[in-house]
Amino acid sequence: MKLNRRIVTGAVALLLLCSSAWAQGVIKVGIVGPRTGAAAATGQAFDEGIKLATEYVNSKGGVLGKKLEVVFEDTAAVDKAASGFERLVTRDMVVMVLGESQSSSALAEIEVANRLKIPFVVAEAWADDITAKNYPYVFRAGPSNSGVVSQSIAKWVQFEKFKKVFIIAENTDWGIGIGKLTENAMAKAGVQFESMITERNSQDHYVELTKIKAYKPDAILAYIYGVGLHYFVAQAGETGVSPKAVILDGAGPPSLWPDYWKNVGDYGNLECFASSMHEKVELTDLAKYFRESYVKTFGKAPTDYKSRSIFDAILIAADAINRAKSTDPTKLIDALEKTNLKTTRGMAKFGMEKGSPRYHQWDPPMLVIQWQKKQQVVLYPPEAATGKLMR
């Protein structure tokens, strides 16, 4: 009986060893993000970025002499987020998890990362609380609400000398958080403002736009993600709110989606949006490489900047694994904290300021861009500007 047990145990161990990622000569990192549901466009952008990044990393020798492999877990619904994250760690044995674009999901996932002691580099979920909790295993290589507001949106409002703005934010962790931060920034800057929360899934904004119109703002700071942004822009045009009031899409990608113009028609002209990517302006040579590879691989120009965000996150992860010379989580944390890597969006370096959202946070530079006759014109920052605001 004892012999049989030993044989079985040995066979299981051998099987596990043979089937492990290590034995196959690969090191796995997990990606979390919405592949289905209302934010599935982000999943597509992530898929594109993952393909380019893994090819890039593996063409440069991979990680620790092995191939880098990515496992993508769909976390479209918040209730799937934590379990999806846990599956990546326990079932797929990934050494690090990257990605996410929905703040509500990321807030659930950071708790799992902290519990399982697995490094998590958030790419595109903006809520400040993600890094404000100062969890040692949580990093963010992407925009944060406070970074976007203080570094781009508030400064742009002052730069354009807007006197009155209207803030409209969707009722999500991201929307409510960035809306509140914008209110504070406007109050600090002495800009008159009014604000409103809108239902995330609302298709109809006529009543809200009537309220906005009555306020007569110079600009509307709209924190609405996805197709909701298209509804808002089109209906703002129909109700005559824009272009008298300039709309700023505070998230960015929906203004760049392939069907943006079809959905909003001419009302899309003169709309502004925050973005870390411009169709012509490139910050680094790696950004140029990314654009060329993207066009070559997918036969179209990149639009959703989230493909580039996940590309950068994978490069940061690969760099940390190589510098750590190990997949031990503690060593990876140490390596991530010492990151100083050129990415498509500039030099990535994480903040170490404890007690604030800047801890383990890298904010890539954001641009404020305006659609002018279907051309992207950079308005802010002034050093990158390619034109002036048109109204």
Added chain:
Amino acid sequence: MFAISLMNGLVMGVIYALAALGVSLVVGIMNVVNFAHGELYILAGYFSYLFASALGVNFVLAMVIAVGLVFFLGLLIEYLLIRPTYGNDMYSLILTFILSIVLQNAYLLIFGPYPNKPPLWVQGATDVFGLFLYGNQRLAALAAGAALIAVIFVIIKKTWFGRIIRAASQDREMAELNGVNTTRLNMLSFGLGCALAAAAGVILAPVFPVTPTAGVPVALTAFVVVVLGGMGSLWGCVVGGLTLGLVENFGAAFISSGYKNVFGFMILILVLLVRPSGLFGRAKI
């Protein structure tokens, strides 16, 4: 603010009523809750987009083809999925729920995650009595929706087919005893219910672009309207739809736009507390 809330409430109410009519028809005759109702609405939106925008077919013809295709798909769904489950309402409910998930994922694979919309019938906006600007496409959708609802009422109340539908929904066995082929009636009614979802889809897709998951809130609203108005009642759909549209818009205007969807559920709970069978529902003895 009052004027725009009233106008928008009426427009959204007609839209809600139209989306709910198909659900009500199928519930009333077959006692089947079609969870894939929203996905069939979306499918018609995609079809009209595909024919009108991608293939350049005239938009009216594109809408007719889209509704026709969804009608035939409805017949097929009834034949393959619903018919074998008669006698057990739970099976049809689970099957249509699974169908809705399958369709959502199929749309994602075929059409991608980005929103799509067929061309507008009319461009621009109209100044309504000097009070506010209102999108012409919405006004056109309102007119088309109201006309379609009127046509459905005429069919149900004035035609031989309508009489059969009403008879079967009131007493199925008695209708059978009088020679009504209820199996065929079920099939036609289900197809008609799907076609109504499709009609709502093609009318509204130019206003609200379709995405793979956009059918979920449509179906949810339709179910709320049907329960509010009373299961199986067509008048209930119209009154329920208008009530929901007006409550949401006045709530958003005078209380908070962040709780727009909550107002609808609040009014639903209130109505059900007073009249558990809905506004026009028949109380079961």
